[in-house]
Amino acid sequence: MKLHHFAHSSASYRVRMVLALKQIEISYVTVDMPAQEQTRLPFAALNPQRMVPCLELDDGRVIPQSLAIIDYLEGLVPEPSVYPADPVLRSQALALALFIGSETAPLQTRLVRRILAESFGFDEAADQRWITTWIRRGLEHANAFLAASDHAGTFTFGETPGIADIFIVPQLRNAARFGVATDDLTELNRLDAVAKAHPALAKAHPDAWL
Structure with a gap:
């Protein structure tokens, strides 16, 4: 298998974490x-979709x-699982991942920001306000959700990194x-503090791929 990725891509970072956690060689x-290589052949x-x-x-x-x-990857190598065993906690963890994956990260991609600059006249200051607004909004919602949830453990929903952590950690890096x-x-x-100390998550960090 091959993973086509980019070091600074938060979505690529998520997948690298799972590969490291499950010790999958790839x-x-x-x-x-x-350089917009994703827009060209091959x-x-x-x-x-031209995205990584x-x-x-x-x-x-x-x-x-x-x-x-x-x-x-979860189906290919089920253990360690990135999902809690409890059905409610599993759904809550997935919802938290989607706070970031569906409503936060997509709004700060290079593509979106390029369109805002080229088609809507966003300058550097407007670009920074846009990024700050959406990153801050998504992380505030995730933090409030966790504060109100019945979760326990070193990570968001247990003692090992799971799907929610895998989405939140790259967003904190952004x-x-x-x-x-x-x-x-x-x-x-x-x-963020415990993630930085976890060997598999450190292995997937963008700094390790630059």
Whole structure:
């Protein structure tokens, strides 16, 4: 298998974490997103959506989208699972992942920001306000959800990293990259501290791929 990814891509970071947690050996192919390599052949033919990550199976079939790739990897190597065993906690963990994956991260992609600059006249200051607004909004909601949830453990829903952590941790890294204040988000700051000390999560960190 090959994972087509980019170091700074938060969605790629999610998949790298799962691969490291499950100790799945795989080939990695870097897609140069600043150079817009994802918009050109051969990658554009591999994934018509022209986004990373993209998992290329040995038989040539392709799985795009980080959550879909994670779901495939969960079926391929069930343990350690990224989902809580309890059905309610599983659904809550998935909901928390979707806070980030569906409503936060997509609004700060290079593509969205390029369209805002080219079609709506966003300058650097407007771009920063846009990023700050959406990162902060998503993380506030995630922090409040965790604070009100019946969760326990070192990570959000247990003693090992799970689907919620896998989505939140890259978003916290984006917050740091773009100077978004998170000092008051106590639930997430605790998670960030334990994530940085976890060997598999450290292995997947963008700094390890630069």
